[in-house]
Amino acid sequence: MNKIFKNKAAFAGVVFIAAVVFIAVFAPFIAPYEPASQDLSVRLAAPSAAHILGTDDLGRDVFSRMVYGARVSMAVGFFAALLTVLIGTLLGMVSGYFGGIADSVIMRFTDIMLCFPTFFLILLVIAFFEPNIYNVMLVIGLTSWTGLARIVRAEVLSIREREFVLASKMLAVSKSRLFFIHILPNVISPIIVYAAIGIGGAILTESGLSFLGLGVQPPMSSWGQILMQGKDYIYAAWWLSLFPGIVILFTVLSFNLIGEALRDILDPKEYS
Amino acid sequence: MFLEVKNLSKTYTDKKFFGENKFNALDGVDFSMKDGESLSVIGGSGSGKTTFGRIISKLLDFDGGSVKYYGKDIKSYNITEFSGIVQMIFQNPYASLNPKLKIRSSLLEAFGAGAPSNAEDIIEKTLESAGLEKKILDNFPHQFSGGQRQRIAVARALIKKPKLIVADEPFASLDVYSQNNITEIFKSVRKNTGVSIILITHDIAAAIKFADRMIIMNEGKIIKDDSSENVFKEKENAYITDLLAAMEI
């Protein structure tokens, strides 16, 4: 943990994410306006003291909408990544540990999943089901685990041949202990790294879906959705696009930086 | 007979893009040893020593021949039974202990699901015979040197009170001091407990120091099984003379 503070970029990432999480949690206390309340007398108002990030075409406060949008983005990011990690880890572990038919079936299925461009797969699913925050989380989680499953499988294949696993086998240690005490804790590092980067990826995907009108639906707000509204007024009201764009950029960047730093911290000296 | 190996063969198959590569790592190995007997196995790298050690430790399947302990086929032992007969020490001490577990947890594993109430006492005594102190129990593997870790691995194996310990190049990655240290530990353990030890090594000096009986392997075959004294008298076998020369004896 100490090292994450030595890495300045990652530290900045942690601070930024902590701030976004704080804002998301305490949204009602931070947002000066109701996110959905319209005031048609101040449509498309530029940033001012009353509306620090301006207003949109319905006179809603952009700052307040973004504060509530942080809830959507964080929730989608965390739960989609959680689902990704659960599925990817489980399939990767089973595939690597048991091998044989289970391995063949899981890996061929993974290959098939990898053949579809993920984003279009998501579009397809969302087009059939109702586009709401739960479906968005679910579909991102269900389509993003392939890379992790492969990483975990490869790790398990290498760890299960490690001498300490062989030694425990010779001591007649139970299979469940081998699995949960010896193998799982030693493949956890790449999973954590993948999760951190996965959260950023999910937020980006959600923004993309919202931008296409397939993400969370009004009156709920999300960063991608504000961005989408802004595109129609890009010349008249630049603030509608700029601020959500910047926040998405920094959030995803922060998660990637944290992920990279975790990779450096967790990987070396594991076996020395 | 304690251990009897007959006509043992092992073929590794490597899948290639087109077809596969077959390699005979062991080719008709005959070998036997009595209860309490110890010996060293030497041979150049790739001669099949590790393959042999892992097969008789039930860590690896084989393709032909038979391996019997006390006249019973190795395949018909269950792992719990077998864990009381053979234990193995590996070449790489840095990977021999789970990095996430304290030494105590790693050692307690040797007792299985229900550790007896005197487990701590047994562990303490075993640590002592491996030249270690009790206070190491609360530390993690990365806090120890390679030599210390190898001794912890020896202690772990001893807790099972096996009849045979197969040590596969246990000091190949250690300094000379640790090498001697572990050889001495093996010798005293052998004397005190009567356990058999097979020391696999490419270090002929260590092999001589360790045991009278010496087995020389080359290209998957045992080409010599004799006392170390007689091995040195061997002049007609070119491989052995080369081996001796290469090892600067």
Ligand SMILES: Nc1ncnc2c1ncn2[C@@H]1O[C@H](COP(=O)(O)OP(=O)(O)O)[C@@H](O)[C@H]1O
């Ligand atoms: N898993 C494996 N797959 C394919 N070939 C192997 C494998 N393990 C060992 N070999 C080959 O078998 C031969 C004997 O290996 P090994 O028993 O490790 O020899 P040694 O321990 O004497 O160096 C070597 O040529 C090695 O390349």
Ligand SMILES: [Mg+2]
């Ligand atoms: Mg070897």
